[in-house]
Each structure stands twice: as C-alpha cells, then as structure tokens.
Amino acid sequence: MAQPTCWIVYNGNLPQKKFMDFAEWTARAAEKKGITPSIIKNNELLVSFTNGKSSISGRYENSSPDFVIFGDKDVFLAKQLEKLGIPVYNSADSIEICDNKSRMYQTLADHGIPFPKTIIAPKVFGDLHDYSHYPAIVKEIGFPMVIKEAFGSFGMQVHLAENEQRLLELMRTLKNTEYVFQEMVGSSYGRDVRINIVDGKAVACMLRRSESDFRANVSFGGKTEPYTPTEEQVQLAAACAEVTGTAFAGVDLLFGPDGSPLVCEINSNAHIRSIYECTGIDVALPMMDFILDDLKRRGSVHE
Known part of the structure; x- marks a missing residue:
C-alpha cells in the first residue's frame, strides 16, 4: 500500500x-x-x-x-x-478563531475560560476622531494597560501603555486596526508558560521568562526552561484547545495574582523548535500520530 x-x-x-x-x-x-x-x-x-x-x-x-x-x-x-x-x-475555523484575538477571547468567554479583563476596541473607519469611549476603558482596566492587535504573532503586535499619553498615542497610531485593550497581569510580568497540547493532552511544556520586557516571547529575548505544569494549568490548556477546535495548539498561560492560571493566547500554528531545544521533546511526532489515527477514524487510510 x-x-x-x-x-x-x-x-x-x-x-x-x-x-x-x-x-x-x-x-x-x-x-x-x-x-x-x-x-x-x-x-x-x-x-x-x-x-x-x-x-x-x-x-x-x-x-x-x-x-x-x-x-x-x-x-x-x-x-x-x-x-x-x-x-x-488545524481546521480553517480553528485557525480563524485563534488568529483573531477578538474572536478568540469571545470564544473563551462563551465557555467560561478565565483570561485577563479585556475590552474589544470599537470599530473605526479611517482615522480615529471620536475618543468618547476612552474614559470608560481607562476606568475599567486602568494602567498599565496592554494593547494587543487582533492579528499578530511572536508578541510583535503587543504594546504596553503605562499612562494616558501613551494610550492615546497608540489609539491614534492604530486607527482602524482591530485590537483589544487588556489588563496587565503584574504577577506574570515578563513570564508565562507555553503548553503544547495534542489531542487534548499536554505533550511538552516550558517556562518563558524575560528580564527586560513585559513580554516573555523568545523573539524579545525571553529565556526558556523546562517546566512541570500543575494539573490546573494542564486542564485549562486542554480546555482552550477543545473550545477552539484545535487538534494541536500552543497555549500560553499567565500566572494570576492568586496563583491561578489565566489564558494569554492560543496558537493554532505554534512553532515547535524552541520547545524542542528547551525540553528535547519533538512535538511534531505526536502531531503525526494524531493525524494518522484521525485519518483511520475517517476511513481515509487503512492499517
């Protein structure tokens, strides 16, 4: 055959x-x-x-x-x-959910999954002329505040507003870009946990830590180390993969003020070299095992 x-x-x-x-x-x-x-x-x-x-x-x-x-x-x-x-x-719909942070957070909220306080920026056409929503956002979230563009990877479209001047500057610059306002989780400043989920199971995990940036991404100088996740972290990461429909995903979790995990984001196209270099686990192998098993269930391939 x-x-x-x-x-x-x-x-x-x-x-x-x-x-x-x-x-x-x-x-x-x-x-x-x-x-x-x-x-x-x-x-x-x-x-x-x-x-x-x-x-x-x-x-x-x-x-x-x-x-x-x-x-x-x-x-x-x-x-x-x-x-x-x-x-x-992953499926087209699951990629679309994870790629658009506004849709991703709405999906998580629909299933009661915890993440930092977030407000979706109102739709803007052209330049931003009406700032009337600005005071309500500041009152709701406060400073420092994280601004995340809806489409972005590797932390490159994530910004920090420490005060009103910086926030207004970002709002003017982003204009009609889709983005969200999000609470800064001080207890997780510069660190997060990446858990790679395949078929609902955690197959690899690492801690990412930055000494110089609020983002823990390796692209911004974050360092990685192997990490043993708590059962609560594993269950939360698996739930994220389930509700977004991802067969495999890289789920980033923050450390909440009380120690409970909060979802930062879900990556449907998670790059896997860095977690291999950190843990020695090749996530692509269980990904292939899952796909072959799924194809057999579909009747697409045979023993």
Missing part, C-alpha cells in the same frame, strides 16, 4: 527562516512516520472561481494529498482545501 501523502503549507511571502523551519521540521516528522510530505507555499495554491464554481488553481491544481498540515493563516485557502474534501490540520 502506498504511503500517505501530505502537503505542508507555509506562507510564501514571509522570508524569515522560522516559518520555513516549521515546515521542514514537520516534514521530517512526517517522514519518520511513513508519510510522504511536500512543502508548498500558500501562493502556489490559488483559490479560484469560474462559472460559479470554486477550485484550486496554480502549480498544484491537478494533484491532491491525503491531508494538509496548515502552517499558515491563509484561512480562505484552508477553507477551500476543506471544501475539496481534504482533511486540514
């Missing part, structure tokens, strides 16, 4: 090595599990509409894999692959 085949999709417009690194890392794991991978740029798969019908055109229009590992956030491409009957991991 032929080996299962998979496409590993990454964003062709992102030149940084860490994006290609994820694709290459998961490709090696696929090969170890007897899967034949192809690494494909998202711009080699074009979502096309002709005579009222949708299809994939471009370089790979006449081929189809057994499944796709979607290491990108091109949601409409992921949706189109699903429309063609190809299993996509």
Whole structure:
C-alpha cells in the first residue's frame, strides 16, 4: 500500500527562516512516520472561481494529498482545501478563531475560560476622531494597560501603555486596526508558560521568562526552561484547545495574582523548535500520530 501523502503549507511571502523551519521540521516528522510530505507555499495554491464554481488553481491544481498540515493563516485557502474534501490540520475555523484575538477571547468567554479583563476596541473607519469611549476603558482596566492587535504573532503586535499619553498615542497610531485593550497581569510580568497540547493532552511544556520586557516571547529575548505544569494549568490548556477546535495548539498561560492560571493566547500554528531545544521533546511526532489515527477514524487510510 502506498504511503500517505501530505502537503505542508507555509506562507510564501514571509522570508524569515522560522516559518520555513516549521515546515521542514514537520516534514521530517512526517517522514519518520511513513508519510510522504511536500512543502508548498500558500501562493502556489490559488483559490479560484469560474462559472460559479470554486477550485484550486496554480502549480498544484491537478494533484491532491491525503491531508494538509496548515502552517499558515491563509484561512480562505484552508477553507477551500476543506471544501475539496481534504482533511486540514488545524481546521480553517480553528485557525480563524485563534488568529483573531477578538474572536478568540469571545470564544473563551462563551465557555467560561478565565483570561485577563479585556475590552474589544470599537470599530473605526479611517482615522480615529471620536475618543468618547476612552474614559470608560481607562476606568475599567486602568494602567498599565496592554494593547494587543487582533492579528499578530511572536508578541510583535503587543504594546504596553503605562499612562494616558501613551494610550492615546497608540489609539491614534492604530486607527482602524482591530485590537483589544487588556489588563496587565503584574504577577506574570515578563513570564508565562507555553503548553503544547495534542489531542487534548499536554505533550511538552516550558517556562518563558524575560528580564527586560513585559513580554516573555523568545523573539524579545525571553529565556526558556523546562517546566512541570500543575494539573490546573494542564486542564485549562486542554480546555482552550477543545473550545477552539484545535487538534494541536500552543497555549500560553499567565500566572494570576492568586496563583491561578489565566489564558494569554492560543496558537493554532505554534512553532515547535524552541520547545524542542528547551525540553528535547519533538512535538511534531505526536502531531503525526494524531493525524494518522484521525485519518483511520475517517476511513481515509487503512492499517
């Protein structure tokens, strides 16, 4: 019987090595599990509409894999692959939930999952002219305040407002960008926990700590160390994966003032090199095991 085949999709417009690194890392794991991978740029798969019908055109229009590992956030491409009957991991809807922080926090709130006090910035068209919502936000959240752009990764679109002047400056600069206002959790300043969840189970965990930034991200100088999570942290991370529909996810947790964990965010496209370098655990291997088991349940592959 032929080996299962998979496409590993990454964003062709992102030149940084860490994006290609994820694709290459998961490709090696696929090969170890007897899967034949192809690494494909998202711009080699074009979502096309002709005579009222949708299809994939471009370089790979006449081929189809057994499944796709979607290491990108091109949601409409992921949706189109699903429309063609190809299993996509993670699903388009789960990627969309995690990619948009406003939708992510609404989803978490719908299921009673704890996270810092958050307000979604009102929709703005063009420049910001009406600041009438500003006093209510300051009264509700106070300073310092975290401003998170709805779309962003590696902490690069997360800002800190220490006072009113900085907050107003950020609001003017962001204008019609979607973002949220969020409470700063002082008890977790510069540190968080990353738990990688696969099929509802914690497979790897690390503590991230920064001595120089309120963000613990490695991209901003955060250091990592292996960490044994509490049962409460594991259950919370697993619940996040469940409610967002992610088969596998990197869940970032904060340390609340009373010691209880709070959700920072959920990553549906979590990069896995840093947690491997920290813990020695290759998260891609259990990811492949889950996918093969899921395909068997679907009847897509056989023993």
